[in-house]
Amino acid sequence: MPIYTFPKLLVERGLFIDASCVWRWVQAYAPEIARRCRPHLKSTNKSYRVDETYIKVKGKDRYLYRAVDSTGQTIDFLLTAKRDAASAKRFFRRVFRAEGNPMARVLNVDKNPAYPAAVRALKAEGTLPRRVRLRQCRYLNNVVEQDHRLVKRRVWLAKGYGSFQSAWRTLQGIETLHMINTG
Secondary structure, three states: OOHHHHHHHHHHOOOOOOHHHHHHHHHHHHHHHHHHHHHHOOOOOOEEEEEEEEEEEOOEEEEEEEEEEOOOOEEEEEEEOOOOHHHHHHHHHHHHHOOOOOOOOEEEEOOOOHHHHHHHHHHHHOOOOOOOEEEEOHHHHHHHHHHHHHHHHHHHHHOOEOOHHHHHHHHHHHHHHHHHHOO
8 A cells, every 4th residue: 555545544534634643653663664574575586786866854965775686676775874885885784684685696786986895895804705796787777776766756755854863764664665565
């Protein structure tokens, strides 16, 4: 069920809820729903597509790193303040630490110079096996680029966020609902 139909469903049933109430529900329950649904998701394949997109928080660009497999199933996501090698490294650590995701065979990324540096550092410290290939080809990331549209559509409705924490909690809810809807 798309999130934008939720208030309409309540009105049909005679319940009149203010939008700020729904906002508070999202802030309170989205992280919990995200945590609880993780163990029930389908296993992903070993071909990861990684990309980042920007989200406005207090009028400044923040970066939403996202990883999907070759079929378009979301693996993980992370909102960061910067778009650098340290943020990419933190995102990759999060992706490879997550339960239920097999170790990647290949990482398809765009031409962002932060990705090779992060992968080299992770291989040097032993977090990432040496056999994992990094492939920098912008056309292979069309799956994740198209997947950004669904997230950006919901974010556009919010017209930006007032704080980093509220943006992160809302994005957890959006991404979780997207993961549930895609299987």
